[in-house]
Amino acid sequence: FTELGAKGLCLHPAKQGFAPDDAVAEPLYELCERYNKPVVFHAGMSWEPGAELSRSNPLAFEHTIATHPNVRFSLTHFGWPWVRETVAMLLKYPNCYTDTSITYIDSPEEMMQRLFTVDMGPLWYERALSHQVMFASNTPRFRAFKLKRALDTVSMRDDARERLYWGNALRFLEGDE
Structure with missing residues (x-):
């Protein structure tokens, strides 16, 4: 973090062959806590050969997240499915x-509408989750402009949209409340 200026740590436990709560990863989480840096975990669907879906279920990360309350963790891809x-x-x-x-x-539009109105209740994001969801695109496979255009079609308050598009990511990266 000091020598390279890294903004955080990105891990893909299913691909890298470890469980998030393996003792081998503890020094990494402690380092992130010491330097106030976030951890991004690949969660949900992975196209990677050998990355078993069962190891990417969001619940597989619970123990680690629970035992490190001072570290910010992100579970990518909304943990889909x-x-x-x-x-x-x-x-x-x-x-x-x-x-x-x-x-x-x-299509991106149909998927975002489904995510924000069917997979979740239509007001869940605004009422309970608007401080914890960040815009991301996973480029080059899923283009940012397509996902942004799709999210623009989802009904939400302006303040919730601002948090989604940039506010939450800034807070996640910097650790400021």
């Missing part, structure tokens, strides 16, 4: 975040 498990993690742990870099099967 386990969106409601991700929502449960967000509700239970204020140090847990997620992002919108979701795998879309049909």
